[in-house]
Amino acid sequence: MTEVLLVATSRPQFGVLADAVAKLNAQGARVHLAGSFHLEAEGVPEELVKVAVAEAHQLPRNLHHRSQALRRRVGKAPRGLRQWIQVKGDSWLRSRARRADVLVALDVGAVYTVWRLAEYNRTAPAKFGLAPALKAVEELRTQGGTTARRSSLLPPLHAVARDVRRGVDQLPGQLVRAATPRPVMRSGVGARLWRSAVTAPGMPIKVRATTSRYVAEGMQWAGRVSGAALTLADAAAKIPDLSLRANLYYEAVMQEIKKGISPRDLGKAVKAHLALADAEFAKGGTDEAAEALNRALFLHFHRVLHIDQLSSPLAKDAEGFVAPLHMSKAFQALSRPRGRRVPAAPLPGDRPLRLLVTTSANDNFLHLIKAHFADHPGVELRYLDLAANKHLKRISWAATRMLKDRLSDSSSDYQEEVERLMRPHLDWADTVFLEWAAGPAGMLTTIDPGDTRIVVRLHSYEAFTRWPHLTDFSRIDDLVFVAPHVKDLTTSLVPVLRGEQAPRMHFVDNAMDLSGFNRPKPAEARFNLGLIGISQVAKDPKWAVDVLERVRKHDERYRLILVGGDMDPKTSQATKEYLKQFEELLEPLEESGAVVRLGPTDDVPSKLVDIGTILSSSVREGCHVGVMEGAASGAVPVVRDWPFYAGKPNSARTLYPEDWVVPSPAAAAEKLLKATATEESWRAAGKLAAEHALTVWDWPVVKKHFERLFLDES
Numbered sequence: 001m002t003e004v005l006l007v008a009t010s011r012p013q014f015g016v017l018a019d020a021v022a023k024l025n026a027q028g029a030r031v032h033l034a035g036s037f038h039l040e041a042e043g044v045p046e047e048l049v050k051v052a053v054a055e056a057h058q059l060p061r062n063l064h065h066r067s068q069a070l071r072r073r074v075g076k077a078p079r080g081l082r083q084w085i086q087v088k089g090d091s092w093l094r095s096r097a098r099r100a101d102v103l104v105a106l107d108v109g110a111v112y113t114v115w116r117l118a119e120y121n122r123t124a125p126a127k128f129g130l131a132p133a134l135k136a137v138e139e140l141r142t143q144g145g146t147t148a149r150r151s152s153l154l155p156p157l158h159a160v161a162r163d164v165r166r167g168v169d170q171l172p173g174q175l176v177r178a179a180t181p182r183p184v185m186r187s188g189v190g191a192r193l194w195r196s197a198v199t200a201p202g203m204p205i206k207v208r209a210t211t212s213r214y215v216a217e218g219m220q221w222a223g224r225v226s227g228a229a230l231t232l233a234d235a236a237a238k239i240p241d242l243s244l245r246a247n248l249y250y251e252a253v254m255q256e257i258k259k260g261i262s263p264r265d266l267g268k269a270v271k272a273h274l275a276l277a278d279a280e281f282a283k284g285g286t287d288e289a290a291e292a293l294n295r296a297l298f299l300h301f302h303r304v305l306h307i308d309q310l311s312s313p314l315a316k317d318a319e320g321f322v323a324p325l326h327m328s329k330a331f332q333a334l335s336r337p338r339g340r341r342v343p344a345a346p347l348p349g350d351r352p353l354r355l356l357v358t359t360s361a362n363d364n365f366l367h368l369i370k371a372h373f374a375d376h377p378g379v380e381l382r383y384l385d386l387a388a389n390k391h392l393k394r395i396s397w398a399a400t401r402m403l404k405d406r407l408s409d410s411s412s413d414y415q416e417e418v419e420r421l422m423r424p425h426l427d428w429a430d431t432v433f434l435e436w437a438a439g440p441a442g443m444l445t446t447i448d449p450g451d452t453r454i455v456v457r458l459h460s461y462e463a464f465t466r467w468p469h470l471t472d473f474s475r476i477d478d479l480v481f482v483a484p485h486v487k488d489l490t491t492s493l494v495p496v497l498r499g500e501q502a503p504r505m506h507f508v509d510n511a512m513d514l515s516g517f518n519r520p521k522p523a524e525a526r527f528n529l530g531l532i533g534i535s536q537v538a539k540d541p542k543w544a545v546d547v548l549e550r551v552r553k554h555d556e557r558y559r560l561i562l563v564g565g566d567m568d569p570k571t572s573q574a575t576k577e578y579l580k581q582f583e584e585l586l587e588p589l590e591e592s593g594a595v596v597r598l599g600p601t602d603d604v605p606s607k608l609v610d611i612g613t614i615l616s617s618s619v620r621e622g623c624h625v626g627v628m629e630g631a632a633s634g635a636v637p638v639v640r641d642w643p644f645y646a647g648k649p650n651s652a653r654t655l656y657p658e659d660w661v662v663p664s665p666a667a668a669a670e671k672l673l674k675a676t677a678t679e680e681s682w683r684a685a686g687k688l689a690a691e692h693a694l695t696v697w698d699w700p701v702v703k704k705h706f707e708r709l710f711l712d713e714s
Helices: 014-026 044-051 068-074 079-087 091-099 108-120 130-142 157-165 173-178 188-197 205-221 225-237 242-257 266-282 286-300 313-326 329-335 367-374 390-396 399-407 413-428 439-444 484-493 523-527 541-552 573-592 604-608 625-632 665-675 679-696 699-711
Strands: 002-008 029-035 055-058 102-105 126-128 353-359 379-385 431-435 453-458 478-481 504-507 528-532 559-563 595-599 613-616 636-640
Touching: 002 091, 002 108, 002 130, 014 029, 014 044, 014 130, 029 091, 055 091, 079 108, 091 108, 102 108, 102 130, 108 126, 126 130, 205 225, 205 242, 225 242, 225 266, 242 266, 242 286, 266 286, 266 313, 266 329, 286 313, 286 329, 286 399, 313 329, 313 484, 329 399, 353 367, 353 413, 353 699, 367 379, 367 699, 379 413, 390 413, 390 439, 399 413, 399 439, 413 439, 431 439, 478 484, 484 504, 523 528, 523 679, 528 541, 528 604, 528 625, 541 559, 541 573, 541 665, 559 604, 573 595, 604 625, 613 625, 613 665, 625 636, 625 679, 636 665, 636 679, 665 679
Parallel strands: 002 029, 002 102, 029 055, 102 126, 353 379, 353 431, 431 453, 453 478, 478 504, 528 559, 528 613, 559 595, 613 636
Antiparallel strands: none
């Protein structure tokens, strides 16, 4: 059967269309209609029933779902190009186009779209109008339903070079598009040919950029993601225009980032944006410099590089990784400490301390702190969730506006807005305790705090983001870390934290009520390994499965119990790939009962009752709360020597007792088997772990550290 795809941008004359479709059906064709006009508009569904197409599909009708930048860029583009950009991502359209025997544009607006679709289906004739479509189907029927393949998919390199040397205004679009469909790009020869073509000497700048984008598009369709990235990067290296070069490098690295790959040309892309930022900053273009600098930071600290992988460039050489940033004049202006006009006032002697506790949505580690100081006779507490107020939420995460303000020497309207919204809170408070050193820290340090003391807590996640680089730490009095190794990493990234204007630094454990975890465990819990929290790639639960398989070779009574929600595959392609591998690994183990998934829970203590060994399989942590809770329950802790920090002055080995930490799955299995060899040895090891957890991390101990932080001036 002949497959015919009709594409329409405006409502067709349904009577004429019905007659033509009837004729096509009579010739053995099956007709599909893709329309950008409103298929559900009044009267249209009834007309479509009369037309009797096999199926009618609604194409995207506008670009509202796309970014403002894209909408601005294509706003003045020809109608046909706008239509193509609007619909090209539609999976139904692309699928039908690949399988079609005849492609038909029903109106002028659809011509360009059908032409582009035909470049990805080289065997299907592309027609404009119903009469040519009928003729094409008739020709196919006389040929027995087969389509003759078009000739000459790929021009010789000398032909491309000849056109390049002529310096024409544009490389002929048909030549480029005809030479970059999937069959060519799947060929290593074809892909290499076009990569070399876009770097040919003498090519006009705009031609080189346009050509590289067409070639990259062809490689994408052919599944050559890295080839597409290399093509764009190769072209960018040949372009002297700083803005265009930076844009091409950005497109190049995003090709790989979107597929969960750490881009090979990340450094070049970041340097290109820093060069653009410096050039714009030098001539007073602070807005343009801020945009370029923001994109450089976005790429340099993208979560696919640092969060959604089992390693990070920061693990190898944190200072070296950020060194290019600190060589940029624009970044130096951003990082310049502005200090505060007056020091923080001493503690009030005639009234309670006014303490403002604030965060943006995430108050996971604040509940005990708020409850304690709300009832403290020496404290008057207020709590501010920035995310609960749309105006405060907007300014808290406005990275580009922060950058524009810093580069304009604090003369932007952003600072005025922060002053207006935050000054009443600062004027009331003696001390502000800000949870998480992320966007709100950058926002708050945009303005001088007056004589209000500013205390910020940095957990771990923030160090892997751009936010510490947008924060003026000279306006923070006290910076609180959850562990020494987090401090080591953060200070290696931010030079001001190693200078005279650095805030005072403290280590304070998370607030945890661990007393309720110490419950009696049944004897069979000895054979249950537990892992609490598997929602991030960094938790690396595959390591825990490796340990499980090793101990089950000795005794099949051992099981692994997983507590917590699964990873979200929508987070990134890298997360999606890890989750896919993990699910494949788990499937047979779950079927045999060797792995039990309990899912998310609000009652962790009750789940820990049945867990005899608590694992930390992570590649990095700040302080692994799940391990601390497991230890408090009397489970035997087996902690991976987190690879990110292993071998450094501070690591898992300095945060936990030395005998809790193991270097490998084999060592973990050996320790586990030894500790659980008998019920007596297992209970003894668990008792020691619980004693340590309750004497070091339980809230009665930790709350004294918070009281000293807020109420002890010494």
